[in-house]
Amino acid sequence: MTDTLDRAGIQGIVARGYSSLGHARFTLFACDGQSAARGLLGWLLPRVTTAAPRFSADTAVQVAFTPAGLRRLGLPETAVAGFSLEFLAGMAAANRSRFLGDVGESGSRGWAWGGPAGPAIDGLILLYAATAELLDERQAQLAQQLAATDARALAVLDTLERQDHEPFGFHDGISQPLMQGLPKASRAGGSVPAGEFVLGYRNGYGQLTDRPLLPRSADPRQLLPPDPGGSSQADLGRNGTYLVLRxxxxxxxxxxxxxxxxxxxxxxxxxxxxxxxxxxxxxxxxxxxxxxxxxxxxxxxxxxxxxxxxxxxxxxxxxxxxxxxxxxxxxxxxxxxxxxxxxxxVQVNSLHRLLRRGRSYGPAGGSPRPGGATGLHFICLAANLARQFEFVQHTWLNDPAFxxxxxxxxxxxxxxxxxxxxxxxxxxxxxxxxxxxxxxxxxxGGAYFFLPGISALRYLEQLPGSVPSGPRTG
Amino acid sequence: MPYQVGVTIRAEVSPDQLPPLRKLLADTGRKGLTEPPFDFAHLRGVHFARLYLLDEVADLDGRPIPAGLVFMSEVDAPLRRHLAQLIDVAGDGIDQAFAHCAGYPGPGARRRTRIAWLRRHLVPASAYYVNTVGRGLDQIRQEAKLRDALEDRLDQGGWTGRAAAGVRQDLQDYVAGRGDLSWAWRPPPEPPLLFRIREAVHKAAMPLLLLLLMPVLLAILPLWLVALRMSELAPQPEIKRPAQPQLARLQAWEDYETQNPYAVIGFIKPGRLHVLTMRAVQLATSYGARHLFTHGSLAGVKSIHFARWVPLDGWRRMTFVSNYDGAVEAYNDDFINEIWWGLNAVFGSAVGYPPTRWLLWGGARLEQPFKYTLRNHQVPVPAWYTAYPALSAGNIANNARIRAGLPGEMTPVQAEQWLSLL
Structure with a gap:
């Protein structure tokens, strides 16, 4: 069963890796209070790039949130609780670190960001541009906006100009799953259902992966799409997905x-x-x-x-x-x-695929620089963190008996x-x-994020101010 | 050569004893059963063992079921020797643990009294799966040692350009020169004759019995199907996602070794239909495990070393317990992708299981509700022992193939294939 992808409602990075935009910078931010978070999101909203066909812009912006960021925006706990358990627990949770192999020298206590010792991250802004100058310009605007809205950049992750080779020197990013609903998939066999990478669509089991559904009363302006599962609820997850950054x-x-x-x-x-x-x-x-x-x-x-x-x-x-x-x-x-x-x-294999969107970092031009570390800002997108990213990390990559x-x-x-x-x-x-x-x-460093669909971003931006928490009805 | 038995001992724990027992089990943890006071590493033939708690619950009618301490082991026969060794070798630890249980005679009591007490508290399994029937602990350890020796020999290098047969000859000569590996030339001993006769008789008798009962069963079948389908169509409670504290309790004891211990427990749905269904499916499961899935694969799942189903509290509850390779997510995926029909048959009569259709369909194929329900019914197993923490079931099977191919003549192609096991 193929769903029609609402491409204009999905953030662009789901559909493309922005290979035409060679320069990128990833900003991890935290906000002081709801109005700061809402102000920042309000500024970002018109700028966020969608997955609509025929992309030709010279910049792109994407935004994703941690559970802390969603709470900061005023999303009530009952709604936050609808996100995946792995996302809510976080990548750096003690038992998860052992599971993911983030131990010893990779231990989360020593992470530059995202570790238990560091400040809590609210969200992530991915900025892409065709030229270095354009990227600097957009990054400066963002920095200005962060300052104006009482938000702080906790880390700005610079990347190398996009090239085919990762830092070890190997041609990279060749094998990407083809997502049903995108043009490439219709031309080739072996495509993967859209629900493996976008919430609110059928996954590899022909089912809808769990995602936060809200009572209609929580969305009086009807900003959110209805639950495609047929319940009368509003679908906060639809057109969104989980983003893993490491x-x-x-x-x-x-x-x-x-x-x-x-x-x-x-x-x-x-x-x-x-x-x-x-x-x-x-x-x-x-x-x-x-x-x-x-x-x-x-x-x-x-x-x-x-x-x-x-x-x-x-x-x-x-x-x-x-x-x-x-x-x-x-x-x-x-x-x-x-x-x-x-x-x-092959069918079982396709239940464990990831859309990879990472970019390399390190000294420009490969020239050695003291203390200049190099590596990959690994990004992947998956609708089910446990069955996709975590499974691959543990069962395929790290298990000595594989x-x-x-x-x-x-x-x-x-x-x-x-x-x-x-x-x-x-x-x-x-x-x-x-x-x-x-x-x-x-x-x-590392963290799990939720990359909301466009409707969900609009919804999050207009949430009412914090109200005393209590049982919600309706 | 022994065959492997599954031992379950369960004893009631009074509420005031729960906190200290809980602490003892957590302190024992993953290394604790290996060393004194438990010292399981010195028990004969223990593959896996565990001690864990079943909390007090009210049954579906509200009657309380007291908390219980469960000891389980997968051990080479005979059972008699194992029970005696639990007191003779592991006695200090067993005393410490079961001292929290009602009526345990205590360390002061005579050996015979304590063994008899353990025997009285044995609980039979309704089905028991062994990855490879008859492959005892000594064999697993010996064959792992043989593989290590051969691998080390190969690491010395100098093989380039040699023919496979020549390399194999070299390895044979090497083993011949190692007195500690002399057993490797003989095939592993078979299980005792009596055991084999018993299994053969059972294997033949059950289908005969089924044939005899066929008229009755065929008469019941339509009624059963109608009743089953009606119960499936009745409204079912929603399956909740596991709470974070429950997950944290489970995850704290997972993924330290190649294998993990698994334990789920749940109530059988009320009414004769479900208990009868559960009993019938258990008979079939037991038959399958004893006679069909005896060599390395449980209907396509190869990562399980041992598994058992134990009915508790007069068939009010069913517990499923296993020792499996890898992570629980991968284990659940195997269930969903390979033996969903089996899982549905076995657990379709359990409270909180995702809705089935005609018992075999639906259920486990509902990926997330299925995974949630397993997590909801899973019990943490802090105190767990494995005799071979670094060996997967696949490794053990490969080691056995290496040993089997050591003696005798081989064609060049066979020698090449044998060398590829290393």
Whole structure:
């Protein structure tokens, strides 16, 4: 069943990664009181970019809120309680940190933002622009507005000019799920129901993912769309989704040094080809992006965008692309038990997809700068945090027993805190085991946000002033 | 070779004993059962064990069901030895825990008295699933050791350009030189003859019995179907999302090891229809677990080491307990995607389960209500023991394949395939 997407009612980042807008800056903010929050949202509202077709602007603005931000806007607790349990508990909750692998050096106590020790974040503003000058100009306007409305920027996350390669040097962002209702999906098979990425539409089970529904009386101006589930309630969630933001610091030198050391010839000399090959095994793609299942022996830039492949029939043992390689874990495609190689396996896989919208950060031009950390401001969108983002993070990326392995976490992004320090490269006659794999990626900040639909933004902007909390009726 | 039994001991806890018992269990936590005073690591053949509390509740008629302390273990037979060792080896811990229970004879009492008390408090399971029937703890540990030895040998390198058969020969020679691995040349012992005869008889007898009863069952079937469907069409209470404190209590004890302990408990819907349905489904489940799903997969779910269903309080309540690999979200997804029909049959007669259609459909396929109801009925298991915290069921099965392929001749292709297990 395909729903018609209300594209003009959805924030644009759901439909596009703004590849034409090469410059971006993400502002985490907090407000002093409801009027500040409302003032800021009121200023943002006419500027927020929607997912309407034919986008051609030279800037874009998106806004998302934490539970604290929604409360700040005056959303009553009964409504806040309708959001997902993971969103309400937050990414840095103690048990969740263990679950997500945010322990040890990735521990939330050491985070630059979003950790339990830091100030509470109300929301996130994503600013995109075609040029650096334009971005600076818009960011200055935003800063001005924040000051004028008693809101504060807690952190401004700068990004590198958009490029195809992430900081380790690999072509990135090739495999994105195709969302039903968007034009690309109708041209290709294997699309994913819109409800996997936008609330208020049918998800992979043909059901409506839980979202906050309000009694009609809570929306006297009828700003919100009706619950498509057929209840008489107003749908605060429809056209919105959850946004995961994580600052993932990448140890680029550590990564390449490891690959160099591990592939040194017996005489101690370096082997550039072997180094590149090991790095590709860790990732599952060559630097160009060519997938190992299609280009097992050497990089082939002609296959750089290669995304039409499975694992089970071509490479069941992982001889080309190791069973534990990053892309084989982050998206196992057709290799999931108990029926690998079948449509059923692909079907189950599609229940765990993420729309990725991250941008890299670091020293511009890649020039080394003391203390200049580099990495990815990872952003993903998902309607069900538990079944999508958290599942991928724990069960696919961090579980040392994934795919029949014993002690291998994701070789690129996995946590090595307690276990998972092995990387196994299947080969004939004998596999090669790399023990004591260092941790290449550390979490430096993170939070869950709700990215409201346009109607929900309008609704949130006009909520009445704080009233004494009490049981609500109607 | 032993077969594995599931032991359940349940005893009543008086209200004043609850706080100290709760504290004892939380303090025991994940490491506590391994070490003294429990010292489960020194019990013979214990795969998993747990101690947890069932809170006091009122049943559906408002009658109180007192709080209970539950001990469970998955252990290699014989049961007699296990019960004796619980007192002889783990006695200090068992005394400390069960001292909070009504009527426990206490540490001062004779050994025989205490064992007899434990035996009196055994609760039978209505169905019991074992990932691989007959694979005892010693075998699991030995085969893990064999794999480690072979992997270490392979790590020494120098294999490039060698034929698979030659590498395998080298590994065989290596194992031959290790006296501590001499057992690896023999296949693991089979379960005792008596056990195998008993299982074979049961496997054949049940279908025969079913055939004999068929006329009666066919006569009842339409009536049962009508009654079932009518009860399904009656209004059902809304399924609430779990409260944050309940989630926090559960999450505090999850995801420390490769496996997790699982326990849900709920009331069986009132009326003879539902108890009868539950009993019938349990018979089928038990048959399936004993005779059909005995080698590595419970109808497609491969991540469960052990599972059991235990009716409590005269079939007023049913509890489902398992030891499974990975996270609870993934476990629930397996339920929904692979064995939704089984879950529906088993739990469709339970209060608070998402509405089913003709017992098998609906239910678990309602993803979020299903996940909520499981969380709502889940019980935290703080004190839990696993004998092999780093081994998934898939790892254990792979280790067994490695051992099975060690002796004998192989074609080059077979040798290549065998080496790919490492």
């Amino acid at each position: 600052q993932l610091e990448q140890d680029v030198d550590g990564f390449w040094n490891y690959a160099a050391e591990a592939t040194r010839r017996p005489d101690g000399s370096g082997d550039r080809c072997a180094q590149d090959a090991l790095a590709a095994k860790l990732v599952g793609r060559w630097r160009s992006g060519a997938p190992l299942v299609k280009a097992p022996y050497r990089d082939d830039p002609a296959l750089a965008e290669g995304n039409d492949f499975g694992y089970h029939h071509t490479d069941p043992m992982g001889l080309a692309c190791p069973l534990g390689a990053h892309i084989r874990r982050a998206n196992p495609r057709d290799s999931l038990d108990p029926r690998p190689g079948t449509d059923a396996s 795919n029949g392995l014993y002690d291998d976490s994701d070789p690129l992004v996995g946590s090595r805190e307690s276990r998972g320090r092995t990387f196994t490269v299947p080969a004939r006659p004998v596999r090669r085991r790399y023990r004591g794999l260092p941790q290449f990626v550390r979490t430096r």
